[in-house]
Amino acid sequence: MPNQANVRPELSALIARKDLAALKKYLDPWLPADLAPMAAELSVEELAVLFRVGSRELGAAVFTYLPIEGQKKLLKLLTQEQSAALLNALPPDDRTSFLNELPLDVAMQLLSMLTPDERQVAQSLLAYPEHSVGRMMTLDYVAVHPDWTVRQALDYIREHGYDRETLNVVFVVDDAGHLLDDIRVRRLLLSPLDRPISELLDGNYTMLLPQDDREKALEIFRKFDRVALPVTDEQRKLIGIVTVDDMLDVASEEATEDIQKMGGSEALDEPYTTIPLLRMVKKRASWLVVLFLGEMLTATAMSYFEDEIAKAVVLALFVPLVISSGGNAGSQAATLVIRALALGEFRLRDWWRVMRRELAAGTMLGLILGVIGFLRIAAWSLFSNIYGPHWLLVATSVGVSLTGIVLWGSLMGSMLPLLLKRLGLDPATSSAPFVATLVDVTGLIIYFSVAMMIMRGVLL
Amino acid sequence: MPNQANVRPELSALIARKDLAALKKYLDPWLPADLAPMAAELSVEELAVLFRVGSRELGAAVFTYLPIEGQKKLLKLLTQEQSAALLNALPPDDRTSFLNELPLDVAMQLLSMLTPDERQVAQSLLAYPEHSVGRMMTLDYVAVHPDWTVRQALDYIREHGYDRETLNVVFVVDDAGHLLDDIRVRRLLLSPLDRPISELLDGNYTMLLPQDDREKALEIFRKFDRVALPVTDEQRKLIGIVTVDDMLDVASEEATEDIQKMGGSEALDEPYTTIPLLRMVKKRASWLVVLFLGEMLTATAMSYFEDEIAKAVVLALFVPLVISSGGNAGSQAATLVIRALALGEFRLRDWWRVMRRELAAGTMLGLILGVIGFLRIAAWSLFSNIYGPHWLLVATSVGVSLTGIVLWGSLMGSMLPLLLKRLGLDPATSSAPFVATLVDVTGLIIYFSVAMMIMRGVLL
Numbered sequence: 001m002p003n004q005a006n007v008r009p010e011l012s013a014l015i016a017r018k019d020l021a022a023l024k025k026y027l028d029p030w031l032p033a034d035l036a037p038m039a040a041e042l043s044v045e046e047l048a049v050l051f052r053v054g055s056r057e058l059g060a061a062v063f064t065y066l067p068i069e070g071q072k073k074l075l076k077l078l079t080q081e082q083s084a085a086l087l088n089a090l091p092p093d094d095r096t097s098f099l100n101e102l103p104l105d106v107a108m109q110l111l112s113m114l115t116p117d118e119r120q121v122a123q124s125l126l127a128y129p130e131h132s133v134g135r136m137m138t139l140d141y142v143a144v145h146p147d148w149t150v151r152q153a154l155d156y157i158r159e160h161g162y163d164r165e166t167l168n169v170v171f172v173v174d175d176a177g178h179l180l181d182d183i184r185v186r187r188l189l190l191s192p193l194d195r196p197i198s199e200l201l202d203g204n205y206t207m208l209l210p211q212d213d214r215e216k217a218l219e220i221f222r223k224f225d226r227v228a229l230p231v232t233d234e235q236r237k238l239i240g241i242v243t244v245d246d247m248l249d250v251a252s253e254e255a256t257e258d259i260q261k262m263g264g265s266e267a268l269d270e271p272y273t274t275i276p277l278l279r280m281v282k283k284r285a286s287w288l289v290v291l292f293l294g295e296m297l298t299a300t301a302m303s304y305f306e307d308e309i310a311k312a313v314v315l316a317l318f319v320p321l322v323i324s325s326g327g328n329a330g331s332q333a334a335t336l337v338i339r340a341l342a343l344g345e346f347r348l349r350d351w352w353r354v355m356r357r358e359l360a361a362g363t364m365l366g367l368i369l370g371v372i373g374f375l376r377i378a379a380w381s382l383f384s385n386i387y388g389p390h391w392l393l394v395a396t397s398v399g400v401s402l403t404g405i406v407l408w409g410s411l412m413g414s415m416l417p418l419l420l421k422r423l424g425l426d427p428a429t430s431s432a433p434f435v436a437t438l439v440d441v442t443g444l445i446i447y448f449s450v451a452m453m454i455m456r457g458v459l460l
Numbered sequence: 461m462p463n464q465a466n467v468r469p470e471l472s473a474l475i476a477r478k479d480l481a482a483l484k485k486y487l488d489p490w491l492p493a494d495l496a497p498m499a500a501e502l503s504v505e506e507l508a509v510l511f512r513v514g515s516r517e518l519g520a521a522v523f524t525y526l527p528i529e530g531q532k533k534l535l536k537l538l539t540q541e542q543s544a545a546l547l548n549a550l551p552p553d554d555r556t557s558f559l560n561e562l563p564l565d566v567a568m569q570l571l572s573m574l575t576p577d578e579r580q581v582a583q584s585l586l587a588y589p590e591h592s593v594g595r596m597m598t599l600d601y602v603a604v605h606p607d608w609t610v611r612q613a614l615d616y617i618r619e620h621g622y623d624r625e626t627l628n629v630v631f632v633v634d635d636a637g638h639l640l641d642d643i644r645v646r647r648l649l650l651s652p653l654d655r656p657i658s659e660l661l662d663g664n665y666t667m668l669l670p671q672d673d674r675e676k677a678l679e680i681f682r683k684f685d686r687v688a689l690p691v692t693d694e695q696r697k698l699i700g701i702v703t704v705d706d707m708l709d710v711a712s713e714e715a716t717e718d719i720q721k722m723g724g725s726e727a728l729d730e731p732y733t734t735i736p737l738l739r740m741v742k743k744r745a746s747w748l749v750v751l752f753l754g755e756m757l758t759a760t761a762m763s764y765f766e767d768e769i770a771k772a773v774v775l776a777l778f779v780p781l782v783i784s785s786g787g788n789a790g791s792q793a794a795t796l797v798i799r800a801l802a803l804g805e806f807r808l809r810d811w812w813r814v815m816r817r818e819l820a821a822g823t824m825l826g827l828i829l830g831v832i833g834f835l836r837i838a839a840w841s842l843f844s845n846i847y848g849p850h851w852l853l854v855a856t857s858v859g860v861s862l863t864g865i866v867l868w869g870s871l872m873g874s875m876l877p878l879l880l881k882r883l884g885l886d887p888a889t890s891s892a893p894f895v896a897t898l899v900d901v902t903g904l905i906i907y908f909s910v911a912m913m914i915m916r917g918v919l920l
Contacts, residue, residue, distance in 0.1 A: 034664045037683050157649050167646040168628040168687065185645055186627040189617050204494045222712070223497050225705040227628065227687055244704055245685040251708060252682070255715035256799055259722065263795025263892060264788055272800035273810075277817065281824045284792055288866075291788050292829050296836060298780035303846060309776055313769050316776040320758035320783055320900055327784075328724055328751050328893050332744055335723025339716055340732035350733075357737065364741045369752050376756060386763060406748075432723060432892075433788050440780055 007038040015046045024053050032061040040065035048077040051086070060089035068101045069274055075110075084113040091165060092118075093138045093246065096125040100135070133217050134210030136250070137231050137240035142170045146180060146198040150191045166243050169228040172197060179230050179238040181205050207232045208242060214250050219344070221247045258342060261426065262335060264291065264433035287433070294437040298323075301441055305448040314387055315451055318398050319444065325369055326405035326443040327436030333358055333413030334431045341417060341427055351418050355411065362410030366403035374399030393455050401443075401450040408446065409439040467498040475502075475509045484513050492521040500525035508537040511546070520549035528561045529734055535570075544573040551625060552578075553598045553706065556585040560595070593677050594670030596710070597691050597700035602630045606640060606658035610651045626703050629688040632657060639690055639698040641665050667692045668702060674710050679804070681707045718802060721886065722795060724751065724893035747893070754897040758783075761901055765908040774847055775911055778858050779904065785829055786865035786903040787896030793818055793873030794891045801877060801887055811878050815871065822870030826863035834859030853915050861903075861910040868906065869899040 014023040027035070032055065039050060039062045047066075051059045051074075063071060063086060075083055087095065087110055099107045099122065111119055121139055128134025142164050144153045153170065161167050170188065172180045181201040191200060207230045208217055220229060221244055231240040257267040266283040268275050302309070302319075309316050337354060340346060346354065374395045381391035388394070413435045417427035474483040487495070492515065499510060499522045507526075511519045511534075523531060523546060535543055547555065547570055559567045559582065571579055581599055588594025602624050604613045613630065621627050630648065632640045641661040651660060667690045668677055680689060681704055691700040717727040726743040728735050762769070762779075769776050797814060800806060806814065834855045841851035848854070873895045877887035 029662060030664070031662060033685070034662060154649065158651075161646065161650055164646075167644075167649050184627075185649070186621065186624075189614065189627050189645070190621055191618075202489060202491060202494060204490070218708075222708045225493070227704065244687065244708075247708060248678075248682045248704075248711060251711040251715070252803065255711070255719075256803065259715075259719055259795060259799050262719065263722070263799075264792045265796065268796070271803075271805045272796050273805045273813070277820055280817075281821050284821065285825055285828050288785070288788055288792065288825055288829060289832065292781075292785055292832060295781050295784050298784070299777045302777040302780065306773055306777065309769075310773045313766055313773075313776075316769055316773075316779070317759045317762040317766065319776070319779055320762070320904065321752075321755050323780055324755050324758070324784075324787075324897065324900055325748070325752055327896075328748055331893060332724045332748065335719060336725065336728070336732050339719050339723075343712065343716065343731075345731045345733045353733070357740075360737055361741050361744065365745055365748055368745050369748060372749065372752060433791060436787075437784065440784055444780065 007035070008041045011039060011042060011050065012046060015042075015049045018049075020049075020053050023050070027054050027058060030058075032058040036061035036065050040070075044070055044073045044077065047074050051078060051082060056085050056089040059086050060091070063090060063098075064094040067271070067274070068098070071098055072102070080113075083110070087113055088115055088118050091138055091140065092121050092125055093136050093165075095122055096135055099126060100130070128210050131214050132210060133208045133212040133214055133231055133242055134240075136214060136217070136242050136246050137210060138165045138243070139240050140165045141228075141230075141238075141241040142167060143173045143177075143238065144170055144197055146172055146174070146196070146201065148197050149193065150188055150195050150197065150200070151193040153188060153197055154193070165241065166228050169226070169241075171230055171238055171241070172201060173238050177238055178236050179205070179207060179232050182228075182230055184227075205230065207236070209234070210239065215254060217242055218247055218250050218254065258338070258428040261428040262338060262432050264288070291433055291437050294434075295440060297441045298444055301444045305444075308448060308452060312451075312455065314394055315397075315448070317387075318394075319447070321373070322398060322402055322405060322447045323440045323443040325402060326409035326439040328409075329362065329365055329406040330409035330413035330435035330439045331432035333362070333410045334417055334435045335413075337414045338417045338427050338431055341421060348418060348422055351415070354414050354418070358410045358414040359407070362407035363403075365410065366406035369406050370399040370403035373402045390455070390458055393458060397447075397451040397454045400454070401447040404446050404450065405439065405443040408442060409435070412439055412442075467495070468501045471499060471502060471510065472506060475506045478509075480509075480513050483510070487514050487518065490518075492518040496521035496525050500530075504530055504533045504537065507534055511538060511542060516545050516549040519546050520551070523550060523558075524554040527731070527734070528558070531558055532562070540573075543570070547573055548575055548578050551598055551600065552581050552585055553596050553625075555582055556595055559586060560590070588670050591674050592670060593668045593672040593674060593691055593702055594700075596674060596677070596702050596706050597670060598625045598703070599700050600625045601688075601690075601698075601701040602627060603633045603637075603698065604630055604657055606632055606634070606656070606661065608657050609653065610648055610655050610657065610660070611653040613648060613657055614653070625701065626688050629686070629701075631690055631698055631701070632661060633698050637697050639665070639667060639692050639696050642688075642690055644687075665690065667696070669694070670699065675714060677702055678707055678710050678714065718798070718888040721888040722798060722892050724748070751893055751897050754894075755900060757901045758904055761904045765904075768908060768912060772911075772915065774854055775857070775908070777847075778854075779907070781833070782858060782862055782865060782907045783900045783903040785833075785862060786869035786899040788869070789822065789825055789829075789866040790869035790873035790895035790899045791892035793822070793870045794877055794895045795873075797874045798877045798887050798891055801881060808878060808882055811875070814874050814878070818870045818874040819867070822867035823863075825870065826866035829866050830859040830863035833862045850915070850918055853918060857907075857911040857914045860914070861907040864910065865899070865903040865906050868902065869895070872899055872902075 014026055111122060114122060125134060125137060140163055142157055142161055144156060157167060168185050169182050171182050174180055181203055182205045183200055187200050206220055206224055210231050227244045228241050230238055231242060232238050260267045264287050266286060268283055377387060377391060377395035377398060381387050416435050417431050421427045474486055571582060574582055585594060585597060600623055602617055602621055604616060617627060628645050629642050631642050634640055641663055642665045643660055647660050666680055666684055670691055687704045688701050690698055691702060692698050720727045724747050726746060728740060728743055837847060837851060837855035837858055841847050876895050877891050881887045
């Protein structure tokens with residue numbers, strides 16, 4: 001039994017020795033799909049040798065595992081003929097996502113290498129919008145007819161199934177190609193061989209349209225525990241399928257997008273380690289600048305209270321503490337609400353329920369921080385004169401305004417994502433830092449107003 | 461063809477009419493797995509009626525689709541006998557995760573309802589740690605022997621496959637139950653019927669141990685595009701399997717955990733909408749308090765500069781602006797690095813590459829914000845006297861310190877997650893707000909130190 005951890009070094013050694021005959025013998029017993037993930041860890045130069053020796057299927061399988069940069073480099077090392085063979089052998093969905101990453105002229109050049117049939121497939125898939133189901137679709141599925149028997153269907157699969165993306169689900173179509181049903185392979189395997197397919201149909205299936213967003217597909221896969229879903233046109237004609245293995249990637253990419261947006265940057269759309277520096281700076285700078293412009297309002301707000309600060313400098317000492325606590329409470333609430341929205345835990349019309357929760361939670365959190373803040377100032381003042389003779393008033397101002405600001409932050413944090421969604425925007429878009437900025441400005445006003453009320457006639 | 465959208469209202473109507481015979485007739489043609497997702501949207505009271513009429517299999521399938529609260533409520537409405545039938549029919553992995561959510565005494569009571577065989581299964585699965593592969597494992601797989609022919613294997617599946625979780629992969633074991641290989645069903649379907657199974661083996665499989673973390677399973681599923689993976693003990697004896705449909709849930713739960721932690725709260729581990737208020741407040745308060753205690757250092761830092769503030773109150777106006785920009789830059793960098801770490805884009809030993817990237821990105825971002833900050837103060841001062849006669853020095857102080865603080869924030873934000881990981885902690889743990897707090901404190905010191913250097917002898 002070959003040990004998987006040894007595969008890559010063994011391949012490397014064979015390639016380094018330039019022993020192509022031994023390399024071929026090593027590759028022979030492997031199923032391409034099994035070897036591919038390990039082989040994909042070879043260097044691009046090693047892969048070029050592997051592609052010379054290995055089968056078209058192995059080449060295509062390995063190619064799908066490479067990151068886009070590796071794919072581009074490898075293609076440059078292959079001969080015209082090898083490239084053509086590779087591109088024609090690639091699963092249509094992987095080919096689509098590769099071509100999509102290339103400059104238009106290179107993509108057109110590669111398209112011209114395809115056989116007329118494959119070219120038509122590639123062009124039709126590329127015509128769908130990015131992040132749509134159509135882009136992830138493959139046309140290599142198994143379709144059977146309702147008047148066949150189970151035996152005929154299994155024989156058909158044995159004969160024609162080899163290059164199909166999945167055999168776990170087969171699709172039943174009428175003579176015009178309209179989808180009648182999908183059947184899990186377990187149904188075929190568990191039925192008597194002479195039973196007609198038509199008797200296995202329950203007419204119950206879920207289908208996608210090629211223009212559907214891939215997040216919708218993810219939701220349906222998650223809900224119905226499917227391994228493959230049919231894609232049809234508006235007339236229910238079967239045009240392709242989407243398989244669950246692509247969904248794990250979609251789930252991860254969608255989470256990455258949300259996380260990056262929530263962290264206050266545009267979605268990078270490429271790995272952090274390989275995105276060109278300037279492109280990354282551009283994506284990060286845009287939101288930092290927006291937040292900075294928003295945050296400038298804090299300077300304006302504070303300038304209204306310049307006289308008060310001059311009279312009681314001690315007030316200024318607690319500005320960062322007070323407003324950052326509001327910001328933290330706000331980011332926290334925003335994060336929880338955005339994620340719950342993304343998971344479909346509640347709908348926009350439930351906003352009142354969310355607001356009630358945050359009213360209660362925000363009040364409690366505010367009181368906790370307010371009391372700690374009050375005690376901190378009181379405790380320090382018992383042993384030193386750092387906060388002056390009126391420390392009790394200062395402590396009260398900080399404690400009271402903290403309670404209000406944390407409550408306010410929780411409310412803003414929970415409601416802003418809902419507002420963004422109501423306006424048709426992505427609620428994840430920079431919400432947490434945006435809320436923090438908003439709460440900073442309003443928090444200052446709350447803090448100084450509370451302080452003026454409490455200290456009127458004494459310090460101010 | 462039944463329209464899926466109508467299923468729930470049609471079921472509701474039949475239940476409301478108490479027409480149990482018609483309800484039974486309606487249920488009959490459905491496969492339990494197909495009907496379950498729609499039926500699970502009924503109210504708990506309606507479900508109790510459905511469970512009276514439907515098959516054990518339907519009941520079990522519907523139950524797996526309910527949220528935990530619904531499961532608990534429903535079980536209370538069922539008779540002792542119904543509960544026992546349901547629990548025995550549940551897939552072992554779903555039963556494990558349900559029992560795990562119950563108070564110990566209730567769980568023990570339910571365990572006692574199981575048949576001795578099922579009880580042994582349940583107890584062994586519950587013995588694995590939370591979030592481990594063992595907890596998600598199911599024992600309902602198909603195992604075949606290498607000396608069988610493909611025909612024998614297919615016949616065996618037809619006879620015994622009915623209650624197995626998946627037929628997409630079958631597992632080959634020797635007489636002692638040791639795993640020899642896994643075979644995708646496509647391999648069986650594509651091979652001549654009289655071929656022995658032993659000739660289909662390539663000895664290439666990836667297996668999990670029951671104590672492995674579920675994140676490891678997710679990674680392997682994603683890498684190898686599998687629909688099911690075998691779980692073995694240390695002696696390679698096959699003890700269960702894990703299927704891909706559970707992985708979509710794991711992917712979503714892991715992302716939720718990371719997002720919530722990055723948002724500055726503990727992972728809620730339950731839906732936002734249903735978690736009891738006090739439990740949620742507890743999970744949120746702990747981190748808010750930690751951050752608050754950290755943020756108190758800002759008051760300490762500022763008190764060192766109290767004299768400077770008293771002399772030049774104008775400096776205080778820009779404190780929130782300057783430190784929040786550092787915090788935003790830090791959260792941004794932390795978020796990107798945490799996500800890249802979670803996706804395995806780089807390893808700890810690559811820290812220097814990350815640091816170099818952030819040195820460059822942070823410098824550029826800092827210069828952008830520094831220039832904007834300088835221009836903003838300069839522009840306002842041309843038309844008003846708001847920042848006093850020494851506005852040029854103020855603008856320079858703000859611009860220079862902004863550049864330094866944003867760079868500093870980017871470096872801290874990128875390095876802290878790596879440090880946490882190095883210490884064996886979860887890098888997602890509250891990193892973004894934690895970085896913001898750290899940068900607030902150090903940012904103050906940078907800001908006032910820069911201002912003192914630039915304004916020495918003039919204002920200070």
